[in-house]
Amino acid sequence: MQIQIPESWPKTAAEAIALQKALAPEVITQDQLPDPIRLVAGVDAGYEEAGQTTRAAVVVLSFPDLAPVDEALVRCPTTFPYVPGLLSFREVPAVLEALAQLKTEPDIILCDGQGIAHPRRLGIASHLGVICDRPTIGVAKSRLIGTHAELPPEKGAWVPLMDKGDRIGAVLRSRTNTRPLYISTGHKISLETALDLVLRCTPKYRLPETTRYSDRLASSGTRQSALQQVQQGDLFNQK
């Protein structure tokens, strides 16, 4: 995948916040994506050596089949601490390196974390989307900010996530009787289209297949060796 990697990154929290405020206006919350969608990518990050090394994994799946067609895994020195609200400065540098190694051009990228459902409307999915100038969706497993009404227990149900009068995203039930997902526009996609796409990437489990594949790739070689996984009969989807 062809992308421009920034030459420098903020060094302090103050600089990072200033950059978020400068980039937030660049986010596009309307549909501006390929039609039809043929390739969807999932990105995820993990850490090693007490956080000194960051691993970034990307997996590209065909759509709507959801069969893996491309992937990349990189390790980079960690350069920014985890600070709620500044997650992208910790993970995006490594994620960009991984994306640059893809042989394919995904039509959209699903990220672990918020899109515009963020204090300054520039969560990791939006930040990555603006940098790559590509459609992205924020798929978070928990809430960063915002309030919402009660959510029905059936798969497919969703309610808007609000903050200061703005609809910043949605709380989506991706599986019946299971904790919801926090979905928000990353870049170049509307919330409605994002919800539809996330559901179409989530045929069976709580998390989209894109996230499950990238999580697994990012974890391989850390939690346990590939051999151990095989010995446990953990051949994915059969686990």
Next chain:
DNA sequence: GCGACAG
């Protein structure tokens, strides 16, 4: 001042 707080 106190509590919340993506990964």
Next chain:
DNA sequence: ATCTTGTCGC
């Protein structure tokens, strides 16, 4: 995120 075994429920 990561450290970690078994266990409760659909």
